[in-house]
Amino acid sequence: MLLRASGELQGETPDLHAVTDGDASSGVPAGDLLTAFADATLDGDPDATARARDAVLAELGPEATVDAAGVIGNFQRMVRIADGTGIPLDAPVKFMSAGMREELGIDEYGSSQNTTPLGSFGRLASRAMQPLLRVAMKRFAGS
Secondary structure, three states: OHHHHHHHHOOOOOOHHHHOOOOOOOOOOOHHHHHHHHHHHHHOOHHHHHHHHHHHHHHHOHHHHHHHHHHHHHHHHHHHHHHHHOOOOOHHHHHHOHHHHHHHOHHHOHHHHHOOOOOHHHHHHHHHHHHHHHHHHHHHHOO
């Protein structure tokens, strides 16, 4: 999967199931702290958010805390805009992420109705292309 390949470029092998399964560990360093920070922020409880932010700050420092807060805010903004306007996935993203979306059950989310599904051939081609996409990402990243 393409997103797993981007983690591999960093020397990690993240488990993307942590995105949809609260019991799974992503394998990302401090991933549990970062997930707790994101969850608390999105739940809207100021006290829980403060505790989670303080835990990230203590473990990762101020720069990582600001980066994490920025990622949480930006992701939330993008999702709200896409859902509010009904923006579908564009063709390249739809193709490259088909396997990941299927594996994680993301296509079951309500907003997925905005994107026309790939046919059987498209899903098979997407899976077949994943190894090539990993090589292309590594080359593009200069690894």
